[in-house]
Amino acid sequence: MSGLESLYQELILDHSKRPQGKGLADEDGRNATSHQRNPICGDEITLRVRLTADGAVRDVTWDGAGCSISQASASMLASLVAEDAGDDGMPQASASALIDGFREALRSRGTLPLDEEVYGDAAALSGVSKFTARVKCAMLAWVAFEDAMARA
Amino acid sequence: MSGLESLYQELILDHSKRPQGKGLADEDGRNATSHQRNPICGDEITLRVRLTADGAVRDVTWDGAGCSISQASASMLASLVAEDAGDDGMPQASASALIDGFREALRSRGTLPLDEEVYGDAAALSGVSKFTARVKCAMLAWVAFEDAMARA
Amino acid sequence: MSSPAPVLDLAAIRADFPLLHQEVNGAPLVYLDSAATSQKPQAVIDAEVSFLTRSNAAVHRGAHTLAAEATELFEDARATVAGFVGAAPEQLVWTSGATAGINLVAYALGNASIGRGAPASAPFALRPGDEIVVTESEHHANLIPWQELAARTGAVLRHISVQDDGSLDMNAAASVIGSRTRVVAFPHVSNVLGIVNPVADLVALARSVGAITVLDACQSAPHLPLDLPALGVDLAVFSGHKMLGPYAIGGLFGRSEVLEALPPFLTGGSMITTVTLDEAQYLPPPQRFEAGTQPVSQAVGLAAAVRYLEGVGMDAVHAHERALERQMGDGLRSIPGIRLLGDAPGAERVGLWAFDVEGVHAHDAGQFLDSRGVAVRVGHHCAQPLHRRFGITASVRASAALYNTADEVDVFLDAVSGIRSFFGVTS
Amino acid sequence: MSSPAPVLDLAAIRADFPLLHQEVNGAPLVYLDSAATSQKPQAVIDAEVSFLTRSNAAVHRGAHTLAAEATELFEDARATVAGFVGAAPEQLVWTSGATAGINLVAYALGNASIGRGAPASAPFALRPGDEIVVTESEHHANLIPWQELAARTGAVLRHISVQDDGSLDMNAAASVIGSRTRVVAFPHVSNVLGIVNPVADLVALARSVGAITVLDACQSAPHLPLDLPALGVDLAVFSGHKMLGPYAIGGLFGRSEVLEALPPFLTGGSMITTVTLDEAQYLPPPQRFEAGTQPVSQAVGLAAAVRYLEGVGMDAVHAHERALERQMGDGLRSIPGIRLLGDAPGAERVGLWAFDVEGVHAHDAGQFLDSRGVAVRVGHHCAQPLHRRFGITASVRASAALYNTADEVDVFLDAVSGIRSFFGVTS
Numbered sequence A, B: 001m002s003g004l005e006s007l008y009q010e011l012i013l014d015h016s017k018r019p020q021g022k023g024l025a026d027e028d029g030r031n032a033t034s035h036q037r038n039p040i041c042g043d044e045i046t047l048r049v050r051l052t053a054d055g056a057v058r059d060v061t062w063d064g065a066g067c068s069i070s071q072a073s074a075s076m077l078a079s080l081v082a083e084d085a086g087d088d089g090m091p092q093a094s095a096s097a098l099i100d101g102f103r104e105a106l107r108s109r110g111t112l113p114l115d116e117e118v119y120g121d122a123a124a125l126s127g128v129s130k131f132t133a134r135v136k137c138a139m140l141a142w143v144a145f146e147d148a149m150a151r152a
Numbered sequence C, D: 001m002s003s004p005a006p007v008l009d010l011a012a013i014r015a016d017f018p019l020l021h022q023e024v025n026g027a028p029l030v031y032l033d034s035a036a037t038s039q040k041p042q043a044v045i046d047a048e049v050s051f052l053t054r055s056n057a058a059v060h061r062g063a064h065t066l067a068a069e070a071t072e073l074f075e076d077a078r079a080t081v082a083g084f085v086g087a088a089p090e091q092l093v094w095t096s097g098a099t100a101g102i103n104l105v106a107y108a109l110g111n112a113s114i115g116r117g118a119p120a121s122a123p124f125a126l127r128p129g130d131e132i133v134v135t136e137s138e139h140h141a142n143l144i145p146w147q148e149l150a151a152r153t154g155a156v157l158r159h160i161s162v163q164d165d166g167s168l169d170m171n172a173a174a175s176v177i178g179s180r181t182r183v184v185a186f187p188h189v190s191n192v193l194g195i196v197n198p199v200a201d202l203v204a205l206a207r208s209v210g211a212i213t214v215l216d217a218c219q220s221a222p223h224l225p226l227d228l229p230a231l232g233v234d235l236a237v238f239s240g241h242k243m244l245g246p247y248a249i250g251g252l253f254g255r256s257e258v259l260e261a262l263p264p265f266l267t268g269g270s271m272i273t274t275v276t277l278d279e280a281q282y283l284p285p286p287q288r289f290e291a292g293t294q295p296v297s298q299a300v301g302l303a304a305a306v307r308y309l310e311g312v313g314m315d316a317v318h319a320h321e322r323a324l325e326r327q328m329g330d331g332l333r334s335i336p337g338i339r340l341l342g343d344a345p346g347a348e349r350v351g352l353w354a355f356d357v358e359g360v361h362a363h364d365a366g367q368f369l370d371s372r373g374v375a376v377r378v379g380h381h382c383a384q385p386l387h388r389r390f391g392i393t394a395s396v397r398a399s400a401a402l403y404n405t406a407d408e409v410d411v412f413l414d415a416v417s418g419i420r421s422f423f424g425v426t427s
């Protein structure tokens, strides 16, 4: 797999073209929103977490414009939460652990791949970690997710 | 003559130890005073030109503290004016010509020696022109002379 | 152009730039990001190294032999660089770059506005309601310092709009520049549009209302013959690293009357005459604006850079880059889905083009080019308002310098033509 | 010291400094002007040259491979230099030098004072009658910016006096620093006296009244192990060129809470998030304070310099220079007509001495030393108030660095002992 193809895997281009969770959900019940911006390219994302009464993450929706990496990453994050949340939601501790693991892998310069069992489609973003200038693009949605939970 | 001896000729050390024209004359008649400072070492000079009724230079007196080059130069300038002024004084045009010639020689990096016939003892300052960092010291009194005449 | 462009000996020129000879992602590097920062010829590196290994000492401060030698080299460098832009040595102030130079002017005007200058600075004071005029094409460096100055003084910031074709709206300029205008700041060449602005017309408008002009010459100094006094501007800035020189040095040119009237900005050593614990007296320009230890070896390096440019000849540099610009522009226009920013017909230009790739984000487009060894800049290029005006947040920019070749432009164009299909965008 | 000083391998160290191996006026160069500017080891030159010839590209802006590589080297350099002074990377702001760093702080406080900062900056605003405290031993760089800030805000500038033996009058400090004090700025080591000031005591006094502290670490960073957070200061500055690094780069250290609260100083590219024609939003520190293209290759060079110093070991550097200082001090005291400035008994010191030669102007004394190949600094060393306090306008200063030898100090002392007779002054 050439450098470019390891970055832009089919799955990534798919998610960026048919993004999941795009379009902000209504602010019903417990919820929190975060707006993040990549100052280098001007990409932005607005991400909303809705929580269950117990404070678990119910779903993630988002809106924004950006490169295919940042769009795919947001889409993958939303679908990962959708898959894992179930009826009781995803405990915030689990969400935080996911974010931490994602950040660590992305900063690893290709040494720590993301586990597909845990990250689902988002595991395809492992290749980004070799492109240090693009790590911020992939992180954008996840930073927004973290920030939104902190505000919740 | 070693570099150092060409700079500190006996005549220079003599003038710096027994300076002529030192001590400002009273401000009688037409006169003008200039204060100059070398920002690098903090040396300063106050120089007064007294003029005849016709506007010719009658005498130059000065006060100040500084290195032997700056003190000797002021002293030599005062004595040169004293010698050349005579009863009618030194025409300002002649004074300006002297200053211009002095500046040119000092900036010449050793290529234009000062003529002893014209500059008297001050011709001993020719050696300073090879020490670019010291040119300002030798110029201080002459710049004050020029400035004072411009104010007169 | 009717006469054939003077041909540069590109093989010889390229041999002078060590960085260019490398592979990136398995392809020869095609460096088309010189508007961001230029590469340095060996002569610049050698000049700095030779200074540091043979003549290095504190300038303007020491009496010892080494210090005198260093001072001479430093002041010779000033004369050389000043000469390159048509100025006298005492009209050139060293700065750490163009951004620092514009901030210097803005803060000095701010200081004049609160009475921190000599009486001569009073005419430069800004009062509430006075106006500062910039253009919509500004690099942030020539925009935010004026926003902040306006906020500090109560002045109003206005702007000259950019037309759809990238040219300045000179009708707007004539109505925006008016009796309350005190400062008109504008780029000689926008770093996104590449168009040479009508300096003479803007200067005439500013003069007619008694406003001072501040020229951002970052993108012209490396590419055009430049005579700042002849252009009639009051102040102008440029950056060393964009003109084959070192980082961390730039120049501020000022007309002598203006520099002499302005109060200092940075304060500290080497810019004073007498200092007491309570107050300081300041030297005349350029020293008044050069507080602290200066970029000494960098000045020597920048002098070597302008000597290199002069050796090639700025007319030849301009003609060569103009030819590359035409080749790029023509090629890009023929690729489906490419939209050039600022394609004003018949405009005088330097060798750069920014463009949008329909359906592909600039970051992705740039990444694709990089995989072919082509280094371009993607993003807003520090010109967010201009991108917003064109309805986009980011673009791709290819910018040439004297060391680029027609073959490289071909590689670039070929790569650009592959972007949309790689990302599955059909036109 | 009871234990023997760790011995440096001086032959090896000197071999690393190409400039030292030359003759001046027919004698081997004895460079004792490192407090003005230090010489650079080959490793620093090589690091910069290697960056410029292999990795040079715009940082924090490009997505291409070269730009990513340059960005990494640049940020690694930040981490290295921050680590050298005990700080976290985000606590280190690049500046063009110590003078620029102090001006940054003074102007940022000024901007806070006129409401140009976020709400968090309000506690840093200065109001008329507030007090800024400096010392009588200040370098002009740590004096005039405060004079100007005081003039802009209506604050009052006060000072802690220096005693006859060169030590700070700490009783005066305790009474000068009071409830109106908002800023206490002082040198870690005066560039004329060479005495290490009681930082902890000054910080405690400042803290007790809620004032912030600004440390001028120019003359300590190259000579002592330094842990700025442990010293407890809020802000500190140092200059690259004085610590074996390139010109045109310096560092501003800030405690995170302080940096986060301060408004920007220079504005322009790379320090913003969103910019419209009317206003700009600013990034967090350190980027908030780093407008425009940064001293990129110089950062890489400075990182190489601190790695060099760390390789030798700052304890060893300090011990070696301390030994040279003792040798100089003892030698100078025994030469008739020499008056040392700041000969406080038992003071902690770095390797420099300034002195007056009775009956001989400093300029003449320096010239004589130069004729023997000895490069020292003469003048007021940008500390006019301190010289005035000692009743002189200029002094001679010899300052050592890790590359100086005991033999060189002997040459220096021998030359000093010949000054007065050459100028015909009899004691």
Ligand SMILES: Cc1ncc(COP(=O)(O)O)c(C=O)c1O
Binding pocket: C269, C291, C292, C293, C294, D035, D036, D097, D098, D099, D100, D139, D141, D142, D187, D189, D190, D191, D216, D218, D219, D239, D382
């Ligand atoms: C104590 C001290 N502070 C500040 C400075 C100013 O440093 P720079 O000229 O590198 O800005 C110096 C050096 O000249 C110094 O010795």
Ligand SMILES: Cc1ncc(COP(=O)(O)O)c(C=O)c1O
Binding pocket: C035, C036, C097, C098, C099, C100, C139, C141, C142, C187, C189, C190, C191, C216, C218, C219, C239, C382, D269, D291, D292, D293, D294
């Ligand atoms: C038009 C223009 N103005 C100003 C700047 C700022 O220059 P610097 O970052 O070197 O200060 C740049 C480059 O980034 C530019 O292209």
